[in-house]
Amino acid sequence: MTRRTFPPGFQSCRGLSLNIHTRDELDAIHRATLEVLGGVGVFVQKSEARQLLAAAGARVNDQGLVKIPPHIVEGAIRTAPSTLTLAGLVPERDIVIDGARVTFTNFGDGLSIIDPLTGEFRRTTKKDLGALTRILDCLDVAGVIQQAVVSQDRPAPMQVIHGYEAMINNTTKHCFLGPGNSRNMETILRMAALASGGDLADRCPVSFITCPLSPLRLTESCCEIIMTAARSEAAVCILSMAMAGGSSPVHLAGTLVTHNAEILAGLTLAQLTRPGAKVIYGSSSTAMNLKAATAVVGTPELGLINASVATLARYYLLPSWVAGG
Numbered sequence: 001m002t003r004r005t006f007p008p009g010f011q012s013c014r015g016l017s018l019n020i021h022t023r024d025e026l027d028a029i030h031r032a033t034l035e036v037l038g039g040v041g042v043f044v045q046k047s048e049a050r051q052l053l054a055a056a057g058a059r060v061n062d063q064g065l066v067k068i069p070p071h072i073v074e075g076a077i078r079t080a081p082s083t084l085t086l087a088g089l090v091p092e093r094d095i096v097i098d099g100a101r102v103t104f105t106n107f108g109d110g111l112s113i114i115d116p117l118t119g120e121f122r123r124t125t126k127k128d129l130g131a132l133t134r135i136l137d138c139l140d141v142a143g144v145i146q147q148a149v150v151s152q153d154r155p156a157p158m159q160v161i162h163g164y165e166a167m168i169n170n171t172t173k174h175c176f177l178g179p180g181n182s183r184n185m186e187t188i189l190r191m192a193a194l195a196s197g198g199d200l201a202d203r204c205p206v207s208f209i210t211c212p213l214s215p216l217r218l219t220e221s222c223c224e225i226i227m228t229a230a231r232s233e234a235a236v237c238i239l240s241m242a243m244a245g246g247s248s249p250v251h252l253a254g255t256l257v258t259h260n261a262e263i264l265a266g267l268t269l270a271q272l273t274r275p276g277a278k279v280i281y282g283s284s285s286t287a288m289n290l291k292a293a294t295a296v297v298g299t300p301e302l303g304l305i306n307a308s309v310a311t312l313a314r315y316y317l318l319p320s321w322v323a324g325g
Contacts, residue, residue: 020304029257030260034074037264041067041216043064043216044060084098084319087204088174089196094174109150126153126162126166127153127166128148129148130170145175164177164188164192174205185208185224192204208235216261216262230270233277236280239284240284245288260312263281280319280321297323
C-alpha cells in the first residue's frame with residue numbers, strides 16, 4: 001500500500017500552520033517574477049532549449065538571453081502536476097508528495113566524513129555512501145533518500161553512477177541525486193529500469209536534482225537534465241541556491257523574486273519539452289555572510305526564505321523541496 005505522509009498544512013487542533021504571506025503578497029511576488037522573466041530575461045546556455053522557448057513565443061537574442069512572456073509561464077504552471085508519487089523499488093516504499101503533505105530527507109553530497117571506527121577526518125568513499133544509505137533505509141522519518149556523500153574514490157566522471165549503484169543496492173526507498181549531465185542521467189535511468197524490472201513511466205525509483213546558476217542562468221547541463229527528465233517521465237527537482245547579498249539581492253524579498261524566476265524558467269522549459277512533466281519546486285537559497293563570504297545555514301534568513309518558497313509552491317499547486325538548517 002502506498003505510504004501517505006502526515007498533512008501538516010491541514011487545519012486541525014493537532015497541527016501547526018505558518019501563514020507567512022497573504023494571497024495579495026503572493027500575487028505581488030508572482031507579478032514581479034513575471035516582470036523579471038519578461039523584461040529582464042534569463043540566460044539559457046543550451047541552443048535546443050532556446051529553440052523550444054523561441055518556438056513557444058519567447059524573445060531570444062544572439063547572446064542567449066531569453067525573455068519569456070507571462071502567458072507562456074502561466075500556461076506551463078497549469079500543465080505541471082500538483083501531486084507526484086515517488087516510487088520505491090517496492091510499493092510499500094512509495095511516497096506521495098503535494099502541497100499539503102511533508103516528508104524528510106537527508107543532507108546531500110557531503111565531501112568529508114569523520115570515520116566512525118578511527119575518528120579520522122577524511123574524504124568520502126563509495127563504501128561510506130553504501131553504509132549511510134543503509135542507515136537512512138532504516139529511518140522511517142526519511143521518506144526518500146538523497147545521495148548522502150560523494151564516491152570520491154572513483155573517477156570523477158563516473159562518481160555519480162557509482163553513487164547510484166551504492167544507493168540502489170542498499171535501499172528500496174526512492175532516491176534523489178544530481179546526475180551532472182544527461183549522459184550520466186541516461187545511464188542511471190537504465191540502471192533504475194533493470195533494478196525495478198518495470199516501465200519507468202509508471203514506477204521510476206529515482207528522481208534528479210539540478211540547480212540554475214544564480215542570478216538567472218540555466219546552464220547547458222541544467223537544461224539537459226530538465227529536458228531529459230521530461231522526456232523520460234522522471235521527476236526533476238529544480239533547486240535554486242541563491243545567496244542574498246552574493247548572487248541575489250541582499251534583501252530577502254528581492255532574492256525570493258529572482259529565485260522564483262529561476263525555478264519558473266526551468267519549469268517552463270520542462271513543460272515545453274513535454275506537457276505534464278514532473279517538476280518539484282526546490283530551494284536551498286539562503287543569505288551570505290558578508291564578512292566571511294560564505295553561505296549561512298541554521299539562521300532566521302534561511303527559515304524565512306524557505307518558508308516563503310514552500311508557500312509559493314503551494315500557491316502554484318506544485319510539490320516543493322526546501323532546505324533545513
